[in-house]
Amino acid sequence: MTWVLQTAIGGLSTGAVYALVAMGFSIVYRTMGLVNFAHADVVMIGAYVTVTFFLGARLPFGLSLLAAILVTGALGVAMERVLRPLESRDLNLMLIGTIGFGIVLESVAILIWGSFGTAVPTPIPNLPLRVGGLVVTTYQLLILAVAAVVTALLFWFLDRTKLGTAMQAVAMDRIAATAMGVDVAASNALAFAIGSGMAAVAGALVGPLLYVSPGMGASIGIKGFAAAILGGFGSIPGAIVGGLVFGLIEAFSSGPLSAYSDLITFVVFALAMSVRQTGIFGERTVDRA
C-alpha cells in the first residue's frame, strides 16, 4: 500500500508536468483547431532558455522562468503568423507545417546550445520530507504547486477576464465572435502565446528532473500531446486528467518494466483512442465521415 501511494506521488508530479504540456496544446487547439506538433519543441526551448538565464546569467529561477515564458510566447506569436494562411484550409497540411516548425526549433537549439544535454540543479534544495510512511521531496511539492498556480491562472483567465471569455467565444464560433467585435487573429495569437508560455513552464520544471537536451521535447511533448487527446482534445480539465493519467502509468510501469514505459504508455493510449476516440472529456466529434 505504501508502495502504491509512494509511486502515485512520483507519478502525480510528473503527471503535473504532462498536464501543463497538455493544457498548452489544448488552448491552441480549442481556439484555432490547430494541432501544434511543434509544441514539444517549445517545451524544450522553454527549458533551455530557463537554464541559460538560471545557470548562465545567474538570475533567480523565477526570473529565468519569466524570461523563458516571454521568449516562447513570442515564438508562439511568430508561428501563428506564419501558419495563419493555412488556418481552416487543410488540417493535415497545417499539422505537417507544425512538424516542420518543430524540426527547425530543434536544429536551432542544437546550433545555440549544442547537441549534448545539460544537467540542471533543482532551484530549491531538494529535501525529502516524511509524511506518514511516505517520502515527498520539496521539488516535487514545488512542481505540484507551480502547476496548480498556473492551472488556476489559466482558469481565472478563461473564466473571469474579457479576453479569456472572448477566446472561448472564438473557439465556439469564430464568425459570431467576429460579429461581436472580437479580433480573431489577435485572439489566436494570444492563445498561441499562452500555450507556448505554459510549455515553457513545463520545460523549466522538468529540467532538473531530466537532462535538458535538444531531443527532450520528443518524449515529454508527445506524452503531453497524447495526454491532451486522451483527456478529450480541447478540454482543459481533460488535459489535466490525461496528464496525470500518463504520469501515473509511467510511474507504475516501474521495476522490470521501467524501460518499457513509453511502449506501455502508447499502447494503452492507442487502445484507449480506438475504444473512445473523443477521449475522457471529449466534446468534439472526430471523424465526420
Add this chain to the structure above:
Amino acid sequence: MSAAGLVVENLRVSYGQVTAVRGVSFSIPEGGSLGVIGANGAGKSSTLKALFGLVEARADAMTFQGVSLCSLPPHRIVTLGIAYVPEGRRIFPGLTVRKNLLMGAYRRSWRGLGEQVERVYELFPGLRRFDRTLAGALSGGQQQMLAIGRALMSAPRLLVLDEPSMGLAPVLIDDIAEVLRRLRREGVSMLLVEQNARLTFGLTDRCVVLENGRLVREGPSSELRDDPGVRRVYLGM
C-alpha cells in the same frame, strides 16, 4: 441620398465561381426598417454577410452614417452601431447566458453593464432564470431570444437579423415578432432578412424581394403583401 442610415449600392458577392448576389442596391434611413425576402439561395444571407465583411464582396458604395463598411476590418463593424443576429443564431453554446450577453457588448466596457443585461431580461423574461446556464442547453426559441438579446447589448442603432424565424414553432415566432415590434417602436433601425414573408411585411416599412441574386421587387411592405409576384417567387406559380 442622405448619409444617415445604411446605403448599399450595386453589391456583388461571389464564392469562387458561384455568384450569389448580382448587383443589389438598397438603403435604410435612420430609424427606418427594411425587409429582405426571397427563397433559399436567393442571396439574402450573402448580402448580410457582405455588410459584416464575412464574405468577399464588391460594391459601388456600402456606408453606414457616411462611414464606408469596406474600410473597416470585420470585427470593427459593430463599433459603428450595427449589431448582427446571425442565421442559425450562433450563440456561444459553452458560455453562460450572461456571458453570451456580455460578449454582445465586447467593444464596450464591461463595468456597469448589469443594467443593460437587466434590460434584455426585461425584454425576454424567459431568459432571466437561465442567467448562469450554459447557452447550449437552451431550446431553439430561447437561443434565438439570446441571439437577439446579445445583439442588443451593443446598444445598436441598426439591428441586422438573419432569418430569426428559422426552425422555430409558430408560437415562438409570435413571441419574437412581438419583441421586434417593440424594438421598432423604440426607434431601433432594422434590417430583417427572412424567408417568412408575412412576418417580414408585418415588421418593416419597406421590403425588397431577391431572386437568384437580383432585386426583383421593391416597395412599401403594405403593398408587397398582396403582390402576386411575391407568391410566384416562393411557390413558383
Add this chain to the structure above:
Amino acid sequence: MRVARVGPGAPLLLLALLVLPVFLDLYTAHVAVLILLFVIVAIGLSLVMGFGGQVNLAQAAFFGTGAYASAILTTAYGWNPWLAAPVAVLATCLMALVVGLPALRVQSHYLGIVSLGLAVAVANLLTNAGFTGGASGISKIPPLPFPGVDLTDDYNDYYLVLAVLVVLVALARLIAGTTLGRRLKAMRDDTVAAAASGIEIPYYRLLAFLLGGLFAGVAGVLYAHLVRYVSPDTFGLDTMFLLLAMVIIGGQDSIWGAAVGAALLIAARNLLAGLETYQQLAYGALIVATVVFAPRGLAGLAAAARRRLAWPWPSLPIPVPSRGSAVPAAPDPPTPFPTPASAVALRVEEVSKRFRGLTALSQVSLEVPVGEIHGIIGPNGSGKTTLFNVISGVDRPGGGRVRLHGRDVTGRRAYQMSRLGVARTFQNLRLFHRLTVLENVMVALDRDPARAHLRYLVAPWTVLARERRRRERALGLLAEFRLEEVADEPAASLPYGRQRQVEIARALAGRPSLLLLDEPAAGLNAAEQEELKAVVRRIREAGVTVVVIEHNMGLVMSLCERLTVLAHGRVIASGTPAEVAGDARVIEAYLGREARDREAARP
C-alpha cells in the same frame, strides 16, 4: 491512367542509373544504395499519406520492423536470408495493419498522434529489449547469398536494390494510375462522396497502411542484409521526420516527387556530412515553406511549370454546349441491380432521426414509384438533406425503415447503398477536387470489388486492360455531357455549372436505379437550369427513378410529377405540384402565418 504512356524520361533515367556506379567511389556507391532504399520507403509513405490521406507517422518504425525482423531471424535463429526476407516483409505488413487499426476510428491529427505514439513505442522496444540487441543493435547480419555475386560489395548491392526499386516503382505507378490509387485519392479528397460512390472506406484505410508497410518492409529487409548492421536510432523519430520531409517537399501525391525528395535529402545528409544541424534546419524550414506556399511540393511546381510551357496562352474557353443539344443520350439501361420486382422504387416508412436531442426527421414516410421524378421541398432546416443522408446510407435512421425496390435496406452503409443502385449528388458539390474530371467519373464507374485488387500482385497486366475499357466507357459518358474536352482537367478548375454536371455524370456512372439530386440547380443560371431539366428527364427516360431536393420552385413545379413537402422534419403535404401549391399548410410554411388574422383571433 497515364501509366500506360511511358515517355522518354523513364528509360533515360533508368539508363543513367545503370551507368551511374561507374562514376562513384566506394563511399558514394554506398550512399547511392541508401538513397535507393529511402526512395522505396518514401514511396510507401507517399502511398499511405499522399494518396490515401492517412497521416502515418510510423513509417520509419515499419522500416525498422522489416530490418529487425530479418536481422533477428537470420542471426538469432540462423534462417537463410532468402527465407527470412518474405517473413520479415509479412511481419512488417502485419505491423502496419496493427498501427492502421486506429485509423478506422480516428483520422487526421488524432491518427497522427496515435501513429507517432506507436512509433515511439516501437523505438522504445527496439532500444530496450534483449532480443533486439538493445541500444547497440544487431551486427554481423549475414549478406544475401547469391550464387556468383558477392552481395557485400556496394556496387553489386546497388544493382540489386535498383532492380527491386524498378519493380516497386512500376507497381507504385501502376497503383497510382489505376483503380486502386484512384480509390485511395477519392477517399482522401472526400470520404463521404467516396463512400457514396461505392468505396468501402475502412478497407481502403487499412489497405493504405498495408501498402506503406509493404514498401517499408522490403526496404527494411534489404537494409538489414546490405548494411549488415541495424541499430535503433536508424529508425527513430529523426528518420520519421526526414521521411516526412522527403514526401512533403517532393510532393505528397506523386511517386516521382517522393523519389526525388528522398534522393535529395539522403544525398544531402551523407554528402554534406558535418553540417547535419544546418541540413535539419533547412529541411524543417522547407517543410514549413512547402505547406504554406506550394502544398503539392516539387511535383506540383513541376506540373505547374509544364502546364505553363505547354500552353503559353490562357487556356481555350471551354465550349458551352448550346441549349437543347447538350442533352445526353440515354445512359445505358441500369443493370438490373435488384430486379425491380416492385413498382415502388423507394419506400420510406416512418423514418426518424435525431441529432443530439434535436429532431431532424420525425416519422417521415414517402413512396416513389419506379420511373418517377419526385420532388422534396421545404423551408430551410426542414430535414430534406438529412432524409437524403438516411436514404443513401450516410446517416443511420433512428427509427423507421427504408425499402429499395421492396427490399429492406435500413441502416446499410453508404458504400453498400451505392452498390445496391442508389447514387446521389450533394448540396455543396462534393467532387474529388484534386482528381481530373475523367477520374471522378471513373471512380464511380468502377464496380470492381475490393478483392479484385489482388490482380496488382498476381496479374498486373490485366489491370491495364480493364483500365482501358473503363476509361473508354467513362469518356463515352463524359461525351454525353459534352465534358470530354475537359476530361483531363482537375475537377476543381472547372466553372461551377460544369462541376455540377460532372457530379451528375459521376452519379450516373455507377448505373444507379435510384438517383438522389440535392439542390442540383443551386448556382446555375437560367440556361443551365433548362439544360438540367432536360438532363433529368432523359435520365428518367432511361429508367432511373429520380428524387430531387430543390428550392427553385419554378424548376420543381415544371419538372417533378409529385412532391413531398417537409417542415420541421415532418411531412406536411404531398401530391402533384398544383395540389401542393394550393395547400394551406404549405403556404403557411413558406410564407408564414398572416399576422393580422392571428392578432384578430386573440382574445
